[in-house]
Amino acid sequence: MSEELICITCPLGCHLSVDRQSDGGLAVTGNRCPRGVKYANEELLAPRRVVSATAAVEGGAACSGNPGGLCAVSRLPVRSSAAYPKQGVPELLEAIYALRVSLPVSRGDVLIKDFKGSGVDVIATRTLKKA
């Protein structure tokens, strides 16, 4: 009996067919790249999600690099460095919302290291200067 699920590893969204084998493994078809197999295994056993959000910057506003005009930016976009266990996402979001990021900040800067020992960091995804 096949289970149908849609791989969400990337926007291509391959339609996967998963057959549970007698040895407990999963036979996966319909994937366009090897990550589909990995995804099917994880999604059915231990689902994870990449989390993206925005964090507050200290002082309330940053500059995107071009002075003058209405350029002030109030939020720093951030994301998890890798997919995080799905049930833990609300906690991770809370931690992100509690951040007050000091400026300047560079793309890739680690804002939360190894959240709850998961091996997943929260990183800045944009470079911002002081306003």
Add this chain to the structure above:
Amino acid sequence: MKTGSNRYDVCVIGAGVCGANIARRLSAYELDVALVDKEADVSFGTSKANSGIVHGGFHHNKKYLKARLELQGMMMFDRLQQELDFPFKRCGIVVAALHEDEMRAIEQLYMQGVDNGVIGIEMCSRERILELEPKLNPDTLGGLWVPGGGIVEPYRFVFALVESARKNGVEIMTGFKVEHAARAGDEWTVRAADGRVVKARYVVNAAGLYADEVSRAFGAEEFEIKPRKGEYYLLDRLTKAKPERVIFPVPTSVSKGMLVIPTVEGTVLIGPTAEAVDDKADLATTREQLEKILSSARAMVPSVSEYDVITSFAGLRPTLEEDFYIEPSAKAPALIQVAGIQSPGLTASPAIGEYVKDLLKKEGLRLSEKPDYDPFVGKRPHVKDLTPFEVDKLAQADPAYANMICRCEKVSEAEIVQAIRAGHTTLDGIKYFTRAQMGRCQGGFCTYKIIKVIMRETGLSWDEITKNGDGSRILKDAL
């Protein structure tokens, strides 16, 4: 002007096209005048949602006050435009007949127009009318041509009148909902719902849809304003269906019909419908009525396409009787009623200003001309009307003229700031003053910028930014 005192010679209630004209007319005299309105901004009632037409003076028999005031009013627009710099164009009106029996109605309108004294009115053959308006259905049999008719941006007209009134000393109070009035001696004490009080010797009730409630508050005549809704569609400025003239069908006994109107700003308005509604705040557009508009418009201008529609809206006519009710109250002293001003209200409004001034004089108001009355309102530059060289020059003095906020309607930051400084601090107020948010993207790209400019210029916080005052808050939270 006695600063700090809330005593006036005249209080005008309602800052729509009638109240604004009246207040401005009175501002030419040595009088303390207050203009109050219950909305967050002026012109937020019927005056912002109508056809924007300066009528041709032929639709009504001259026995009616409205016909006489229409004709007088329509001739005042050129001078007003020079003084006040609002968008107005005398593009002319055609009334199109699609059937033989409609030609008889055309003839009646023609004769009525001649009787009323309309200049230049013509009866047209098929060839002549198609020459005047090539977008008409080629099956049009003939019709009427009235070169004196025109189009105006009604809210910009009201804003300009109010600005002129303010410049000449009129005190404007918005968010002032008249709740109660009492007469003591030779003075009215008018109280608003929020507790503010205005004292005035004379009061003009120009409260549009709510004129009946205001009349009741003054213990004056009992009447009922019944709202009649008109729905409109607005078509993109690049539509193939843009006519040169305002196109009317032959009127019915109930209404002038659904029109195809080239707006001054270059878009096309089709409508309005006419349906009685119960609720004075019911401005919802409905699927059924909008379908009626499209089919009626297509009958006259076949190239009207639903794909050109950029938005729709509705207005409410304050209906009372066949004619305007403009007279001193017979029950309450020193109160002039200006009620039931439906079409041709906008056209007649400058003449209504004159007429009410004369009525007040008859009631004993002494009019002595102000030597320093200035009828002119400074012309404001609009980036969309200027060449790049002119904009560059302006930008040298004020860089905000070259910082574009709304690129669909070509509105610069400087113009947004001017709107705010003229008292328009809601998104709708700024929209009507500058046209920002009215274009093809309908605010998709400029709204967040306008919000930021409002906050910067007024110091309002995010939770005080509204679409049009009161509970119409734009934002629910801040992260």
Add this chain to the structure above:
Amino acid sequence: MKDLVFDSVVIGGGAAGMAAALELDRAGFSCAIVEREEALGGILTQCIHNGFGLIEFNEELSGPEFAERIEERLAGTRITSFTGATVMELDASGDIKTLYCYTGAHGVMRLSARAVVLAMGCRERNRGNIRIPGDRPAGVYTAGLAQRLVNIEGFVPGKDVVIIGSGDIGLIMARRMSWIGCKVHAVVEILPYPSGLTRNIVQCLHDFGIPLYLSHLTTNIVGRERVEGVEITPIENGATRFDKAFTIPCDTVLLSVGLVPENELSKMAGVELNPMTNGPVADSMLMTSVPGVFACGNVLHVHDLVDYVVEEARRAGAHAARWLKGERPKAEARVKAGPNVRYCAPSRVDLHAANKLYMRTLIVKNDATLEVKVNNRVVKSVKKNHIQPSEMIAVELGPKDLEFAVGAPDPVVELSIS
């Protein structure tokens, strides 16, 4: 007035504009990018979710990261970027194109160039375009505007949300609003299938238990000052069942009902548009009907993946450079959208070069066949596991595929799906 001369000007500093400019610079031509926002990056700056760059960088990045990495490539080039600069007039009628740019920082600038690349992206369709009747309260936003307000300005437009349209922007915002503590009550879609990427249906709706109403029309918005509810009506067997309409209480409506390429400047310059894409008709060099004016990215046709935008923009920039050097295609064939194909872009292929086309199908199908015919002769047949209108398909055609068209008068290349 500042008068500046460049070999080429790119209008729009998003992914497409930057990629096209980089190619022109690489080929040795001076290039200016004119961008009306205060920063480069275009719409990517507010697309803080991941899913970008799998093909370009072999990594899954968020929008801002993708944009910054492209922007970093501008360093060390001769490309001049003007931000906060809006092109208000484009006169492309002569060999020298003139652009008037209005900027807060420099007043009005007149730019002159021999080639112009259009990369202005899209605008969103709005309530007026789809004619939802009803009241006009505060609280009705396009999804992109809501995204800007939330992600960059830090404002929450509303708390109880209904999203109209299952396009990607709406789906992404369903998740985003849920993640900032709002309640998304429904996503309403007029078609019988969702229009966004499947991945987003799973990750943005299923994950949050947000109901998706397919085949439902939005028939009324209710609320005097602020939205109070949305009325939706099911479509059954093609008929709108007004008797079954119901209202979902909410305080916010987000519209994700499609994108329209922003071609007002193009129209002003006399560029011919393709009514199927709302973008310019482009030849095998991605040049529009106006010589020296090229187009790429969302302004040409609405893309799904920014990686394809960058690929197409590179080609446009490279072609513009070749054109500036005097190269012209020797022979072209017209591209025709055949059965079940909505459109193909560009509209011509070069018979003697490698061509890349992007197309969209009209149908949803598994195990479909994409067929390419040259003058009615099948030259290519490709099996596709799964196709749907919201997933663009890339097709490559080289001289070998097109040999039957060489020498033929008015050759036609037809793409079809079965």
